Amino acid sequence: MTSLMMVGDLVLDEPDPDFFFEPSRAVLLSADLLVGHVETPYTLRGTELQSDIPAEAADPGKIAALARAGFHAASLAGNHVCDRGAEGIEDTMAALRGNGIGSFGAGQNLVEARQPAVLTRNGLRFGFLSYNCVGPRDSWAGAGKAGCAYVHVLSHYEQEGANPGGPPLTYTFATPATLEAMQADIELLRAEVDVLVVALHKGLVHTPAQLAMYERPVARAAIEAGADIVVGHHPHIARGIEFHKGRPIFHGLGNFVTVTRALNVEKNAHPARLAWAERRRKLFGFTPDPECACYPFHPESRNTMIADFRIGAGGRVSAGFRPVWIRGSGQPEVLGDCERGRAVAAYVEKITRDAGMKAQFAWDGERVVVTDPRAQPQEGMNA
Known part of the structure; x- marks a missing residue:
């Protein structure tokens, strides 16, 4: 049995990044394969782009902390990957490569960005692809432009009722050409690997449970093209x-080590980031937990997870996760079958139900196993 563990957004924007992995290090190092999403650029070069709210770049030397925590590969297709332009992408990929960590989802052009990472464990070949579904367009790679692989999602707003200017109905859907390009990549890789994983940067930030209209169709399109596992990240919850x-779809792995002060209202000297920090509290109706000085996210986002897949002979996938709680220090703490672990697991079960999805949850040792109730009915974990 081969273990594949995956985590969501990684932002190492504080001194001593090794400190933040200490409570989870033993579990992370136990994985045969460990993969996360590197959210921001690691470079000392480049010019900060202004098309979106730019993330703060970090010293490439911090990437070594990911290697010491056991990471083998990282997805890069996301909305901040190009915040320091081509140089930022080049330096981030070089830092990962120099620390023995594969990357996928970004490159100096679109052909490079669409290339998979392929790793072998216990005689099984694992293939990884990643796509950004949220923009901005400046982050997308082109024929001669650095950036990330992407699926272009359109938004349509419709007035609801006799209320001009009121909250609209929102419809979102992927353009056929980019969806088909993603599927073509999956179909090409399918013949080369035993297990195929697609990571999608997607969703509504800082919003509990809710999925946008496009999310399930895009994830399902990846499965239909041949993916064995689909995971999501980006909402920071x-x-x-x-x-x-x-086949399992984990619509959002949430945050993991996602430590930064760039989104704090207090002592924020960057005008654009300060304006967004103030605005997002009003837009999404939350205030970060005051005990979390370097973790300025929705309080519910402290409930998070490590996706824990067990791969058997022939590539058969057993889906599950390890419940995780983000401490006030910003450190993810892996929890087992205890009162606190059950509370986090119950949260994941609740947001699954609240989004209108069906899955069965049951404890197996320190891991929560998730199964398809249509294929293998069993008692829920809270029964």
Whole structure:
């Protein structure tokens, strides 16, 4: 049995990044394969782009902390990957490569960005692809432009009722050409690997449970093209879990080590980041927990997870997760079958139900196993 563990957003924007991995290090190092999403650029070069709210770049030397925590590969397709332009992408990929960590989802052009990472463990070949579904367009790679692989999602707003200017109905859907390009990549990789994983940067930030209209169709399109596992990241808060054709979709892995002060209102000297820090509290109706000085996210986002897949002979996937709680220090703490662990697991089960999805949850040792109720009915973990 081969273990594949995956975590969500990684931002190492504080001194001593090794400190933040200490409570989870033993579990992370136990994985045969460990993969996360590197959210921001690691470079001392480049010019900060202004098309979106730019993330703060960090010293490439901090990437060594990921290697010491056991990471083998990282997805890069996200909305901040190009915040320091081509140089930022080049330096981030070089830092990962120099620390023995593969990367996928970004490159100096679109052909490079669409290339998979392929790793072998216990005689099984694992293939990884990643796509950004949220923009901005400046982050997307082109024929001669650095950036990330992407699926272009359109938004349409419709007035609801006789209330001009009121809250609209929102419809979102992927453009056929970019969806088909993603599927073509998956189909090409399918013949080369035993287990195929697709990571999607998608979703509504800082919003508990809710999925945008496009999210399930895009994830299902990846499954239909041949993916064995689909995971999501970007909202900075966990999402629920479902299955399509018997294969797991973890719609949002949430945050992991995601430490930064760039989104604090207090002592924020960057005008654009300060304006967004103030605005997002009003837009999404939350105030970060005051005990979390370097973790300025929705209080519910402290409930998070390590996706824990067990791969058997022939590539058969057993889906599950390890419940995790983000301490006030910003450190993720892995929890087992205890009162606190059950509370986090119950949160994941609740947001799954609240989003209208179906999955069965049951404890197996320190891991919560998630199964498709249509394929293998069993008692829920809270029964």
